[in-house]
Amino acid sequence: MDFNLSTVFFVFFLIMVLQPILMGRMFALRRAQAIRAIERKRGSRVITMIHRQEKRSLFGFSMSSQIGLEDAQSIISAIKATPDNTPIDIVLHTPGGLVIASMQIARAIEAHPAKVTVFVPIYAMSGGTLMALAADEIVMGEFSMLGPIDPQIMGISAASIIAARDAKPIEHVSDIALVLADVSDKATAQVKRGAVEIMTPRLARDKAEALAETLTSGQWTHDYALTPVEATDLGLPITVGLPQGVLDLMTLYPSPVKQSAVEFLPFDPPGRRMG
Known part of the structure; x- marks a missing residue:
């Protein structure tokens, strides 16, 4: 050949x-x-x-x-x-x-x-x-x-967006920042509620709520x-x-x-x- x-x-x-x-x-x-x-x-x-x-x-x-x-x-x-x-x-x-x-x-x-x-x-x-x-x-x-399980909004920690909104008077916060902060509030609450739901069969509710708060509060960076x-x-x-x-x-x-x-x-x- x-x-x-x-x-x-x-x-x-x-x-x-x-x-x-x-x-x-x-x-x-x-x-x-x-x-x-x-x-x-x-x-x-x-x-x-x-x-x-x-x-x-x-x-x-x-x-x-x-x-x-x-x-x-x-x-x-x-x-x-x-x-x-x-x-x-x-x-x-x-x-x-x-x-x-x-x-x-x-x-x-x-x-x-x-x-x-x-x-x-x-x-x-x-x-x-x-x-x-x-x-x-x-x-x-x-x-x-x-x-941590803190939600991310457009690649930014929801907890950080909320903290930025709360750090200044409301009249000095832009509309888009207010919208993002509102979404961040909802996302954090949803993740926290879900985490408590899946942990309560094995943990007392107060302990599950405390753990969920720690993991979603943004006290660490998301890659901690x-x-x-x-x-x-x-x-x-x-x-x-x-x-x-x-x-x-x-x-x-x-x-x-x-x-x-x-x-x-x-x-x-x-x-x-x-x-």
Whole structure:
């Protein structure tokens, strides 16, 4: 067979198109095996929501995601399909997303009769924290993070918009600022009410209201990292120590960077030479 330049180009193009698809299929198979292993070991139903950049398009472009209505639909369907006596383990890694979707998922978590455990390998911020509040147990790593659930209006903290309005006489506040502050008041009240609703089955109402106030008041920036110690002090049901199976599962969600900024060599056990 004669190979000309056009044939070589076609083969190269075909490889470029198929490579990310084949890699995606391979990782999907390995994830399924890892999830099944966790389910067998813990006797639970495992649901994952991992929002990490991943090559998904034909040409390998990176796509990142947040909590959306499609996530809510999928997770609610999975929870409803789980028998009432079967515990659920949710592996959660997300920067947050839509409040309405996060609240839908949180209500479904709270409504499941059996125990629901949320695993936070790295972080579950904003809407992810809202989901975790509905769980019976939150399992974190030593350096895992939760975060405040104060709503954001056009990328600005609702609490900060309210504070800016209240800092000056009303006649000196513009109409648009008043409108934004009104929306901020409503958004904060809605999130606070929802947080209390999903926490009261496990917490006394006064404690749930105090915790919801702390997490929505804007006393921290929206990206503030709540450590396991701080989360425990706030009254959340925190357990520190992630199962190895969950840690292994996270390695199957790689971030597609050309070259990592972090490098390290495999650990060399005493008495054994590597390399």
